[in-house]
Amino acid sequence: MRIAFDLDNTLIRCGYDFPLEQPRRRLWAKLLGGEPLREGIVALAEYCRQRQWQVWVYTTSYRSTWYIRKLFWLHGIYLDGVVNQPRHNREAAANCTKHPPSFGIDLLLDDSEGVRLEGERHQFRVLVIQPNDKEWVTQVLAAFDALS
Helix, strand or coil, X not given: CEEEEXXXXXXXXXXXXXXXXXXXXXXXXXXXXXXXXXXXXHHHHHHHHHCCCEEEEECCCCCCHHHHHHHHHCCCCCCCEEECHHHHHHHCCCCCCCCHHHHCCCEEEECCHHHHHHHHHHCCCEEECCCCCCCHHHHHHHHHHHHC
């Protein structure tokens, strides 16, 4: 199973004030800097790893793959893959904002209702995560259990 997380307003604050994880590699985080990740992502990544599922990021941002991998590494999370806007532009097989099937992604977690609608139109799974949802981890775990 391949699970992908969106960044902006899903895992990285962009106008919404949700709780944040503390980096596991604090010294490196101070030295390397970067954006903090939403509280709960470490537990969800560990849940996926226990099931031998792959953890990916799929974002429309132009952040580099190296930068994105670094953000997750600082939290002790290894990413199996990253799709940023340049990669999407090169490799996506459909003309839409995001196209997880082009990258073998089974479920995309995203804050965008528009991406969910594209999922219906292009037949891929999207779970919409609201930036202000304090119970988002419970919602995601329920969706993961439905996949198993």
